Amino acid sequence: MVENTYSSCEPSYIKMHKSSELEERIEKLYQILESCELCPRKCRVNRRREEKGTCRSGKELQISSYGPHFGEEPPLVGKTQISVMDLFGASKGGSGTIFLTHCSLLCVYCQNYDISHLGYGKTITPNETARIMIELQNRGCHNINFVTPTHFTPQLIKATKRAITNGLKIPIVWNCSGYENVEIIKLLDGIVDIYMPDIKYSQSDPAKKYSKAPDYFDRCKEAVKEMFRQVGDLRLDKKGIAYRGLLIRHLVLPNDLSGSMDVLKFIADDLSTNSYVNIMPQYRPEGDAYRFKELSRKPTWKEVNRVKEIAKKLGLTRGI
Numbered sequence: 147m148v149e150n151t152y153s154s155c156e157p158s159y160i161k162m163h164k165s166s167e168l169e170e171r172i173e174k175l176y177q178i179l180e181s182c183e184l185c186p187r188k189c190r191v192n193r194r195r196e197e198k199g200t201c202r203s204g205k206e207l208q209i210s211s212y213g214p215h216f217g218e219e220p221p222l223v224g225k226t227q228i229s230v231m232d233l234f235g236a237s238k239g240g241s242g243t244i245f246l247t248h249c250s251l252l253c254v255y256c257q258n259y260d261i262s263h264l265g266y267g268k269t270i271t272p273n274e275t276a277r278i279m280i281e282l283q284n285r286g287c288h289n290i291n292f293v294t295p296t297h298f299t300p301q302l303i304k305a306t307k308r309a310i311t312n313g314l315k316i317p318i319v320w321n322c323s324g325y326e327n328v329e330i331i332k333l334l335d336g337i338v339d340i341y342m343p344d345i346k347y348s349q350s351d352p353a354k355k356y357s358k359a360p361d362y363f364d365r366c367k368e369a370v371k372e373m374f375r376q377v378g379d380l381r382l383d384k385k386g387i388a389y390r391g392l393l394i395r396h397l398v399l400p401n402d403l404s405g406s407m408d409v410l411k412f413i414a415d416d417l418s419t420n421s422y423v424n425i426m427p428q429y430r431p432e433g434d435a436y437r438f439k440e441l442s443r444k445p446t447w448k449e450v451n452r453v454k455e456i457a458k459k460l461g462l463t464r465g466i
Contacts, residue, residue: 155383155389155390156315157314157315157316157317157318157339157389158336158337158339158390159306159310159318159336159337159339160310160315161336162336162337163307163310163311167336168303168307168310168337169307171303171333171334171337172300172303172304172307174333175299175300175303175330175333176194176300176304178300178330179192179193179194179205179300180192180193180194182199183327183329183330184250184296184297184299184300184327184330185200185201185250185251185296185297185325185326185327185330186325186326186327186359186361186365187199187200187250187359188327189201193205200250200252201248201249201250201252201297202248202265203247203248203297203298206269206270206271206301207246207269207270207271207272207275207298207301207302207305208246208247208248208265208267208268208269208270208298209244209245209246209247209267209268209270209275209278210245210246210247210261210266210267210268211243211245211267212242212243212244212245212278212282213242213243213282214239214240214241214242214243214282214285214286214287215240215241215242215243215291216239216240216241218240218241218243218291219393219422219424219465220386221380221382221386221387221388221393221422222241222288222289222291222319222340222342222387222388222393223239223240223241223288224239224240224288224385224386224387238285238286239286239287239288240286240287240288241287241288241289241291241319242279242282242283242285242287242288242289242290242291242316243291243293243321244275244278244279244282244290244291244292244293245258245261245267245293245294246261246267246292246293246294246295246297246298246302247261247262247265247266247267247268248261248262248265248267248294248297249261249262249263249294249296249297249323250296250297250323250325251323251325251357251359252357252358253323253346253356253357253433254356254357254433254434254435254437254438254441255356255399255429255431255432255433255434255435255441256432256433257430257432257433258294259432259433259434261294262294263433272301272304272305272308273305273308275301275302275305275309276305276306276308276309276311276312276314277312279305279306279309279314280309280312280313280314283313283314283315283316287316288316288317288387288388289316289317289318289319289340289388290306290309290314290316290317290318290319291319291321291342292318292319292320292321293321294321294322294323295320295321295322296322296323296325296326296330299330299333299334303334303337306318306337317339317340317388317389317390318337318338318339318340319338319340319341319342320334320338320340320341320342320343320373321342322341322342322343322344323343323344323346324343324344324345324346324362324366324369324370325346325357325359325362325365325366325369326343326365326366326369327365327369328365328368328369328372331369331372331373331376332372334376335376336376338376338377339377339389339390339391340377340380340388340389340390340391340392340393341370341373341376341377341391341392341393342392342393342394342395343366343369343370343373343392343394343395344394344395344396344397345363345366345370345394345395345396345409345412345413346362346366346396346397346404347362347363347403347404347405347409348363348404348405348406348407348408348409348412349363349405349408350362350363352399352403352404352405355438356403356438356441363405363408367412367416370392370394370417371416371417373392374392374417374418377390377391377392378390378391378392378418379391379392379418379420379421379422380392380393380421380422380464391422392417392421392422393422393424393465394413394421394422394423394424394465395423395424395426396409396410396423396424396425396426396453397426397428397429398425398426398427398429398445398449398450398453399429399441399445400429400440400441400443400444400445400446400449401440401449402449403440403441404453406452406453406456407456410423410453410456410457410460410462411460413460413462414460414461414462419460419461419462420464421462421464422464422465423457423462423464423465423466424465425450425453425454425457425465425466427445427447427450429444429445430444431443431444454466
């Protein structure tokens with residue numbers, strides 16, 4: 147879907163910032179930190195007193211890195227070819243990624259294991275985060291892409307408010323695991339314009355075994371339906387850049403451990419056949435995957451193509 151008017155491309159947080167609603171949402175989110183329910187695990191620890199649950203995060207925001215990213219989906223990056231200039235940070239465009247430290251899902255095969263499991267990163271204030279957001283915008287990034295943001299939702303929205311005051315005007319991408327508390331997603335309505343969830347599993351056994359989240363698909367479906375209600379199908383401007391909507395990622399695991407058929411049927415039947423779905427073939431054994439024989443290899447091209455064919459038969463062709 148393509149729309150050309152500037153007003154339709156303006157981030158929704160601009161309107162919310164003009165009222166008191168954004169500040170009220172931030173206050174609600176910080177209250178939740180006192181008995182944390184930011185993700186479905188609902189550890190109920192008081193993170194404002196530095197008590198820590200599954201994600202091992204306290205009250206302070208932590209990031210591992212940030213910068214323009216040219217390896218994301220074309221509607222986020224703005225082009226499909228990477229130049230030498232991109233690699234040295236001199237080219238305009240890209241997705242303005244901010245990688246958050248820690249994670250609330252903690253998949254055994256995580257490709258960012260050092261960040262999510264080992265906690266590599268540094269503490270940063272909302273003011274400093276706001277400055278990073280403006281820097282990424284000034285470098286020509288098309289969006290601000292919060293990578294694994296769930297467990298730092300209050301701090302990130304607070305930083306966003308400060309960035310808006312300093313002139314932020316590009317969309318926020320909520321790049322998450324899909325294991326979300328739907329009540330938290332509701333509090334992001336009118337703030338986030340582009341949701342980019344993973345849908346990792348459709349069956350409880352692998353979700354439990356590899357991510358300790360047997361309720362993964364139930365919670366994911368609730369959250370993704372709410373995301374879709376808020377922003378709808380992915381919409382692009384006249385240059386092909388995404389400014390609003392839902393972009394779904396589905397990582398193909400070996401031996402169909404993802405349960406891809408049911409994942410894709412959910413998208414086609416409960417969301418939209420116009421959904422943008424990136425079927426990702428790049429799984430490789432990382433982290434603790436070596437402990438599980440069934441995860442210790444890459445998926446074959448036959449396995450990947452099978453998933454793509456299922457998607458096409460269901461009418462899901464955007465992003466293939």
